[in-house]
Amino acid sequence: MKCRIKIHLDGRTETVHCESGAVLLEVLYQNGYNIYGPCGGRGSCGKCLVKIIGAQSDSKLRLACRTEVTGDLELELIPQQELKILAEDRGQDFRVDPYIKLETIYLAPPQIDDQRDYLSRINSMLGTRTAVPSALRSLSALEQQTDLSVVTAGDKIIDICSAKTPPPAYGIAVDIGTTTLVMYLIDLVSGEEVGVYACANPQSRFGGDVITRIDHAINQPHGTAKLADALVNALNTGISQLCDQHSLTREQIYHAVLVGNTVMLHTLLGVNPGSIAHAPYVPFFTDALELAAKDLNLAMNPDGIVELLPAVSSYVGADIIADLLVTDFNCDGWKLLVDIGTNGEIVLGNKDQIFACSAAAGPAFEGARIAFGMSGMPGAVASYRITNQNQIEYETIGGREPVGICGSGLVDIIAALYTNGWLTPTGAFENREELVEYREQPAYQIIPNYDIFLTQRDVREYQLAAGAVAAGIRILIQESGIELADVDRVYLAGGFGNYINPESAAALGLIPKELLARVEKIGNGAGAGAKRWLLDRSAKAEALELKRRIKYIELSARADFQEYFTDAMFFPDY
Ligand code: FES
Secondary structure, three states: OEEEEEEEEOOEEEEEEEEOOOEHHHHHHHOOOOOOOOOOOOOOOOOOEEEEEOOOOOOOEEEHHHOEOOOOEEEEOOOOOOOOOOOOEOOOOOOOEOOEEEEEEEOOOOEOOEOOOHHHHHHHHHOOOEEOHHHHHHHHHOOOOOEEEEEEEOOEEEEEEEOOOOOOOEEEEEEEOOOEEEEEEEEOOOOOEEEEEEEEOHHHHHOOOHHHHHHHHHHOOOHHHHHHHHHHHHHHHHHHHHHHHOOOOHHHEEEEEEEEOHHHHHHHOOOOOHHHOOOOOOOOOOOOEEEEHHHHOOOOOOOOEEEEOOOOOOOOOHHHHHHHHOOOOOOOOEEEEEEEOOEEEEEEEOOOOEEEEEEEOOHHHHOOOOOOEOOOOOOEEEEEEEOOOOOEEEEEHHHOOOOEEOHHHHHHHHHHHHHOOOEOOOOOEOOOOOOEEEOOEEEEEOOOOOOOEEEHHHHHHHHHHHHHHHHHHHHHHHHHOOOHHHEEEEEEEHHHHHHOOHHHHHHOOOOOHHHHHHEEEOEOHHHHHHHHHHHEOHHHHHHHHHHHHEEEOOHHHOOOHHHHHHHHOOOOOO
16 A cells, blocks of 8 residues: 655645555655654664654654554654765865876878887887777777877876877766765866765765664675765765766776775675774775776766775774874874764874774764763754853854754753853762753753753763763873873864864863863865875875874774773863
């Protein structure tokens, strides 16, 4: 039996259809609705709420992943499709010496006293060694022409055309985040960034963090293939939109450089990431890979090149190597880089030594397991403070009415409560009569007249997440044999790092307060590193050397981790 679902969202109404027995969340996903469900439909995160309305309904909120459609339905969705995505970086200029080169040559007509074949003569001019079949076919069609444009990838010719109509040569740099996907369209001749495409990572429907994605890959039929398809389809949508916007054909995209954490890159290639989730946490690959675009079914030039940056380990991925390519870990002085998401990746190093670790922060910073937590969607409280006059000041994403709390808001709220005497250094609420009860927990109403609460359990979730990151920082400091004062600069990378208020993070000990004055946000450093790799061939050797120099510290194997972790859960004096 077919069921009809009438959906109200943001003043618009749409009707979709599905078979009786379908799961409502799946139906919404299939029809393009972006529902936040970080547990991947397991019914445990409580975030995929929809309001069922209509005559036979009690107008209660229901979990879409636990609602079976057995008849016609009418429902209201919370507007949440405009995920705030970090595409900006520090705008560094990179050297333009790309792997893909567009060369113009004069190929003299063959002579009876020089019977070398056409390809050999081009190879001797350009230093290339081989050519793809499609380039040879083009060459044969241009037999009478002497002025040629040749596109090369290293020692391989991948395209040839008349110099009268040289092809534009473009590349895309891609940052595949667990939550978001950002693609930059780059002119490989001028080095100019000409377009950006950003969207939510479509794998989010299978789970909000890498652990639930791995679980999906292991336990669901064709789980890994579905994860791969979701990513490849999103990449192809991005390429197609960028091409349309800039009047390019897909054949003019010759190079794609992709970065992401190790789980993202495994699933992109359809490689089951299951081994990453259990001890000894060994991934199937971490080296840089060079692939043909057609092997990945990417909608670019089929003879174009796709490269994946190298990773360090299961939990310190190619995105972190990309961050390092745009910071100065090759210079004098100690640098600390922190990229906080569901894992906190931490790197400490100088030009001689680099140490890295990954702290299992869990999904609290992404809004999961927090009563009113949400990702960076419109209406999320993203900054918050209590003034000296005891007034509350806050900002929401998009300036919308507050509906929940995202990661940066969570840190601000807890810091404001701690520094204003609502919380003890152990994270327990002080016994104040203004507190209310929410879900059987002492809770603080963060904004008068809005039913948004921070519960005692939320503070504990924060402490677990932040404690893991702070412990990781301390262990790397200890491992390197330096003092905090020796660290010249602290780079905060990634979306959360970019939006977090460093003062709040330092007040709670997430960042050592001794380093507060040395904090620099680098925005989407992973995307910037991918851009640099695309434009500057020397970046590859540098990345491989960084990978070789990094000593990975497995925190779970450290006997002292628990001690550091317990200690780091306490808020410092302020
Ligand atoms: S409870 Fe439905 S997606 Fe998590």
